[in-house]
Amino acid sequence: MEKHYGDITRRQLLGAMAAMGAATVGAGLLGGCSSSRNSSASQSSASSTTQSESASGTASTSTSATSSSSSAAAGASSTQAVNGALVVVFSWSGNTLAVADCVAESLQAGLFRIEPATPYTTDYDAMLKIAQDEQAANTLPAIAANVQGWDGYSTIYLGFPTWWGHLPQIVKSFLAEHDCSGKVVYPFNTHGGSGFASCLSDLSAACPGADIREGLSLLGDEAQTSTAKINAWVSTTV
Template identity: 45%
Template sequence: MNRRDFLKLAGVSLLSLAALTMGCGSFNAAKADAPAPKVKQSTSEGASQNMNNGKKILVAYFSWSGNTKAVAEEIHKQVGGDIVEIVPATPYSETYSVTVAKAKAEQAANARPAISTKIADFEQYDTIYLGYPNWWGSMPMPVATFIDTYKMSGKKVAPFFTHGGGGVQRCMSDLKARAQGANFTDYLCLSGSSAKNSQGEITSWVKKTQN
């Protein structure tokens, strides 16, 4: 093989390697957009202790349509700390009627659907902001699984809910019954239609939870 042929072959190999590398990068970027049930920590050092005299904060939420997620992210923005999504091991259908039927059946059976959410050291948190939508007058059952898994006795719990017209109903009373021993603040309840534009209401409530 002469020098010219060798350089041509080397150039093709390098181009192939570059294409392969770019393809892997795109694949990894796509994977990064997948749901991440593990705790997302604040990027600022010490931000998870920036409220309530240095006590550590966790914002935990369950969201199907994205309304409760929007509220949780705004709370996290205001209070700092860490944030985690309560993710069912088996995702709910994106079809509304199918999810409604499944949620009703789970509630009737007092089910505990498996969750993929993992929190390595739950004991470190002093304050838990816990949020979820009103499903059939109460909590989605993956939230019940979360409460059974991560005991909140002795912790300060600030509940927040979203709803499609039913208001709070049993969301608060059922939470108190399941998370016995927790110290509850006043709750925040927002309609799903206003959840993404309620920064002022969230700010007022957050200030109350700091007392």
Template identity: 45%
Template structure:
């Protein structure tokens, strides 16, 4: 009888240990999803950095169909902003390319000092150095040249501009702003500096009348009959 009881207890203990072993194996399975979960943010971070690399293709030049070159240039020098505004009106009517004539050494912002400087440049017949040059000058057939009237003439930097290029065969169209002196002798100076060019009818407006000059500019340009 004791032997039978002993066998029964041994079998019961064996079954109990087997049951405990099965429970331990099942509890280990959640560790796999935990590993996958922690890996996901790393992958997301890598993907988020990808847009930063998109700048490399954007840096490549974009090819566009070759169009007909613009044949009208609007070159202007402006100190107060009036001539620049007038140049914008000319551009609106012609569709020409705008180019700002600027001296290598900018003119002073002080009006009284500017008067002295402009007068001295005229006395010296100076030709101030230019800050920039026009690209593809040869492609333009007509060149509008805008400037303020300084001491009854064109600023010397405008003459520097014209004398920097071969104007042979081009049409030069002056436009001018002033405080009341009109073109003064500036047309003659422009013509003398634009050697070989044909001078067309110019346009003048007082500085205070620039903002309302669009219709007059349109009528003037229509009268020139320029091919655009």
């Protein structure tokens, strides 16, 4: 089914991005994540979230409707960083969160979910417009909580969806408050067909001084069935 980003279809959006020259990107001790995930990715629209854990300063977060048992299980407090790695994710509708859960489980690392201080709408069309407006105005929406013990992490696995060909503004908000200079950053992403598009150049601009490594980009529809790909990618990062 044709996906719509606002008043233009996915095909038109991809065409517009191609015209702009936007790029499309199509094991050690690791146990890998399990093949069947009790993840939030099954939901198709965003839900309201709770900040009970992240707000209290731990790296593991939970959501009310996007319950993520594995992230809670893999979550470690900021003072318990395993190998100095932390998985950080923004996910509106759950696809990237499913990938994040898998990455965190593979690494046995904590997971921190970026959430807006004022929850986003759960309405898809409204979200398209809000995201577009945020980009146009370069708004940096406030985030609900910060990672505590940030300096203790040397490696960040950063997950986000492609929004209008770009890094969601709220991820830029997070990066404005969390200095990545001197850290290794592994980006991962889900999308509706355009891959990372301009997200990686946005990331470079938002993370001065970070060592940004090879990322992983997956179709959102495949987020829950890409365990092998995710584990394979994670294994290249350790």
